[in-house]
Amino acid sequence: MTALDDLSAAPAGEPLELAVQVERLTKRYGDLFAVRDLDLSVPRGAIFGLIGPNGAGKSTTFLVLASLLTPTAGRVRVAGHDPVEDPRAVRSALGYMPDVMGVYDNLRVDEYLEFFAGAYRLPRSSWPGLIDGLLELVDLTGKRRAMVDSLSRGMKQRLSLARALVHDPEVLVLDEPASGLDPRARVELRELLVQLRDMGKTVVISSHILAELEEMCSEVAILEAGRLLAVGSPRSIGDQLGGARVVRVRLAGGEVQEHTVGSEEDQQALLARLVADGLPVVEFTETSSGLEDLFLRVTKGVVQ
Amino acid sequence: MRLGGRPRNPVLAREIKERLRTRRTTIVVTVYLAVLALILQVVYSGMSGAQDAFGDSLATQSARLGRSLFETLLFFMLVLVCFIVPGGTADAVSGERERQTLVPLQVSLLSPRSILAGKLLSSVAFVFLLVLATLPLLGVSFVLGGVSVGDLVRGVAAVLTTGLVLACLALACSSLARRTQGAMILAYGLTLFLALGTAMVYGAQQVLDDTGRRPSTAVLTLNPFFAAADATGRAGVDGFFGGFATSSPFDPLRLVLVPEDQRFLGGFEEDFPGRPMPMPVDGGPVEFFDEGRGVVVGVLPDGRPLRPEDAGGGIPFWARSAAVLGFTAGAAFLLATRRLRTPSNRAAVG
Numbered sequence: 001m002t003a004l005d006d007l008s009a010a011p012a013g014e015p016l017e018l019a020v021q022v023e024r025l026t027k028r029y030g031d032l033f034a035v036r037d038l039d040l041s042v043p044r045g046a047i048f049g050l051i052g053p054n055g056a057g058k059s060t061t062f063l064v065l066a067s068l069l070t071p072t073a074g075r076v077r078v079a080g081h082d083p084v085e086d087p088r089a090v091r092s093a094l095g096y097m098p099d100v101m102g103v104y105d106n107l108r109v110d111e112y113l114e115f116f117a118g119a120y121r122l123p124r125s126s127w128p129g130l131i132d133g134l135l136e137l138v139d140l141t142g143k144r145r146a147m148v149d150s151l152s153r154g155m156k157q158r159l160s161l162a163r164a165l166v167h168d169p170e171v172l173v174l175d176e177p178a179s180g181l182d183p184r185a186r187v188e189l190r191e192l193l194v195q196l197r198d199m200g201k202t203v204v205i206s207s208h209i210l211a212e213l214e215e216m217c218s219e220v221a222i223l224e225a226g227r228l229l230a231v232g233s234p235r236s237i238g239d240q241l242g243g244a245r246v247v248r249v250r251l252a253g254g255e256v257q258e259h260t261v262g263s264e265e266d267q268q269a270l271l272a273r274l275v276a277d278g279l280p281v282v283e284f285t286e287t288s289s290g291l292e293d294l295f296l297r298v299t300k301g302v303v304q
Numbered sequence: 305m306r307l308g309g310r311p312r313n314p315v316l317a318r319e320i321k322e323r324l325r326t327r328r329t330t331i332v333v334t335v336y337l338a339v340l341a342l343i344l345q346v347v348y349s350g351m352s353g354a355q356d357a358f359g360d361s362l363a364t365q366s367a368r369l370g371r372s373l374f375e376t377l378l379f380f381m382l383v384l385v386c387f388i389v390p391g392g393t394a395d396a397v398s399g400e401r402e403r404q405t406l407v408p409l410q411v412s413l414l415s416p417r418s419i420l421a422g423k424l425l426s427s428v429a430f431v432f433l434l435v436l437a438t439l440p441l442l443g444v445s446f447v448l449g450g451v452s453v454g455d456l457v458r459g460v461a462a463v464l465t466t467g468l469v470l471a472c473l474a475l476a477c478s479s480l481a482r483r484t485q486g487a488m489i490l491a492y493g494l495t496l497f498l499a500l501g502t503a504m505v506y507g508a509q510q511v512l513d514d515t516g517r518r519p520s521t522a523v524l525t526l527n528p529f530f531a532a533a534d535a536t537g538r539a540g541v542d543g544f545f546g547g548f549a550t551s552s553p554f555d556p557l558r559l560v561l562v563p564e565d566q567r568f569l570g571g572f573e574e575d576f577p578g579r580p581m582p583m584p585v586d587g588g589p590v591e592f593f594d595e596g597r598g599v600v601v602g603v604l605p606d607g608r609p610l611r612p613e614d615a616g617g618g619i620p621f622w623a624r625s626a627a628v629l630g631f632t633a634g635a636a637f638l639l640a641t642r643r644l645r646t647p648s649n650r651a652a653v654g
Contacts, residue, residue, distance in 0.1 A: 066411050070647045084647055091411055102405030104318065106325040111318075118314030119412035163408060 018077070019044045019171050019202035020065065025074035027060050027226075034060040036226040038074070042204055042219070044170075047197050049213035050206040051295055052223035058206040059099065060226075062175050065204070066096040079170050092120075095164030099176040101156050103149045109135070109159060110144050113166060120167035134162040138192065154185030161192065172196065174205045178212065190216055210295055222295060235264065248287045252280035258287075315414065315422025320429060329430075332392075336384050336434055337441075340377060344441055347376045351551065363449065370448030375536065375552035377442055378459045382532055385431060385467050386499055390491035392430060393474035395484040396423040397644065402484060416644035420479075420637065424471050431467030435460055455536055458622075462532035465626060469528065470495055472633035472640075479643035502527040506560070521561060521621065526632065531625035533557035561621055 020042035027035040035057040042048040050058045063069035064076055067083035067090045076083055079093035104112060113131045122130065135141045138158040143151060151159060157177055164172060174193075178186045190212050193203055197216075207213050213220055214234045221231040230237045247267060249257040261267050267286065274281050311317045323329050351369050397420075400406040409419055442459075445451045474491040481487035502523050509519035524530045533554035 064647075066407075068407065068410060068646045068648070070649050087647060088413065091413055094411070096407070096411045098404070098407050100404045102400075102403045102408065104322065104403070104405060106322045107318065111321070115314050115318045116408070116412060118317070119409065119414045121413050160408075167413075 017043060019046070019079060020048070020204060021075075021077040022061070022065075023075045025061065025064060025076060026072045027057070027064065027069065028072040033226045035064075035071075035223075038223070038226070038228050040221055040228070040231065042202060044202055045197060045200055046218045047193060047203045047205065047216050049217035049220035050204065050223060051210060051213065051220055052206075055225070056223040057226040058223060059175055061223075062096070062173050062204075062206070065090075065173050066094060067091055092167065093170050095167070095169035095172045097160050097164045097172070097174045097177055099179060101160040103156065105149055107148050108145050109140060109148055109151070112148050112159065113162060116163050116166045122167060130166065134165060137165070137195075138162045139188070152185075154181050154188070157181060157185070157189065158192070161189075165196075169201070171202045171204065174203065176206055178207050186212060246287045248283070248285045249274065249279075249281060250283035252282050311422075311425075313418060313422040313425065315409075315419050316425045316429075317422075319422060319426035323426065323430065332388060333434065333437055336388065337437055339384065340380055340438060340441055343376060343380050344373060344444065347373055347551070348444075366448045367450030369450070370445040371450035371537075372551050373448065374442060374445035374451045374455065374459070375554050377438065377445070378463070378532065378536060379529070379553040381435070381438060381463050382466055382529060385434070385463055386470065386495050386528075388434070389427060389431060389467050389470040390474045390477075390495050391488065393423070393427045393471045394478050394481075394487040394491040396420075396427075396475055397478040397640070398481050398484040398487045399478075401482070410644070410646050416641045416646075419644060420475055420640050424468075424475060424637065427471035427474075428464065428468050431464060431471075435463055458535045459532065462528070462535050462622075465629065466528040466532070469629045469633040470498075472636040475640045476636035476643075479640040498526055499529060503530075524560070525621070525625040525628040527625070528629065529554075530557050530561065531622050531629065534561055534620065534625070535622035 018041050020040065022038055022040040025035055025038040025040075026033065038057070038061060040048075040061075050061065052058050060069065064071050064083060065078055067078075067087035070084055078090045081089040081093060083090045104115075107115070110131055113134060114127055117127045117130060118124075131144075132141075135144055138161055140155060140158055140162065143155060148156070148159065161174070161177065164174070177193075178189055181189065193205065194216055197203055205213070205217070217234065219232060220234055220237065222229045222237065245261050245263075245267065247259045247261055247270060249259060251257070259270055261270055271281070271284055274284075311320070348369070351372055395402075397406070400409065410416075442456060446456075470491075473494050474487070477490035477494065478484070478487040481490055505523045506519060506521070509523070513519055521530075537552075537554065537558065
């Protein structure tokens, strides 16, 4: 029995362990494989990051999750539903934010959200309270009556997120939500996603701002050319791939040393040895074990 | 759709809201009315200033003028609808794709049919707005006479049906084309085929057929102008070959639909209650008012019916045309629905 079978066999009403399950997903356009044999499991309430260079298959995977694209092979479950067999159930449970936010001319912010509330068949009586809540959540209350096309890019992204949340989905799939945002808008978005996770939402996100993913994601998957290269917590990926960590040690008096270690345990041992040797350690910092460094090495084929 | 209040279809509600907020709508309605008012003025001046060559009574002259104005307005309403509807609808899907707003719609709970129905109804509602705006101009012909409420209803129905058919075709083009420019070219190409191409095909049939027989009018059932011509009047009754001379752009089309040897050539005053007396000519078919059926029917000298529908059992040309155009529109709508269905094998862009 596969993990998917376990998932689908769960009794109705019982909370599911996995919000998203992807098993041997393959999407092919002629001879070109956009995604090949991809396996992913996203636990409920997680923020799961999908990392990869352009053409890695992130958006294709998201389109399959969002019930827009039929996979060539493999099985997918979103909140327990199959996007091909029951797209309506998937759409009720999933909020999808594409990488580019389209704008309707001549619509105000509240009208934009009202339109999507109607598109999700929500009762009209619930719209005012719902829109108030969403605008407050994404910090756009002051822009309620502003025209959508007059908003800044950051505000549009937040509005797009509010749109994806309009039907209170349990899973959010966000394709590059931070692209093109200034540092402040990125920080605000990150805080918002953490807030959503705390509200019980499962967030699947792709981004090029890897440092941010590292901070907020409980797990990440690295894709290249449609294949999964590594999956796990950012730290465990480093361990899986045997990546070296560079540790910067500053001693009293200003002397700086750099040490290369393999794992967290090696770091602990290094610090213990330095202290045991009586060195006056005033700073002990890991400098190049981040996700970005790992990503660059992995996707360059350094680690295969 | 709901009458009164906001429409239930969110796409329709949004489309109407957006449409009414753009300056383009105001410009289109203004230009549309200006063109029709100018045509009305030209026809009115031309006909009211002309000498009455037949010595008709004042009532007949007034009715002739009213009828001419009505039919000319109707004809140009159709022409303008052919210009406005494809242009206003061809961006329905491709425009959403270009604005990157299609995907959020597709991942909502709206079915492709709901999305397209909203777009379609919005286009038809705009045509309805144009028709409403034209009513004061059409009202002039009522004041002058020669036009019944039935004529008006049939005329408006012809314009709305034409708008609906063209909107369905433009929707299909919009769903097929990647870009709005391509959709526009395709939509106007199809409109041109319906309006002119079908007439050319019919003409070619006539030229190529050396048997001397009248070619089938089947291809003309796709032409909304011929349908409107047949629905609003018939050669022999309302045209210049019949009850009284008019100068309607529909007259040549009606003549095509009725064979030369079967056009109305005579009748009696009591056969045409409320209508001007036609000029009787010996040896031709006769039309008379059938009180039992409430319609004007024609009979050939040998007793055969002038047209199939005159026998009471035939289907009038306009009804056949409405069925063919309705089927075409339905097929186009279905095609557009299929193109918008997800999940699909190809990634939606936008």
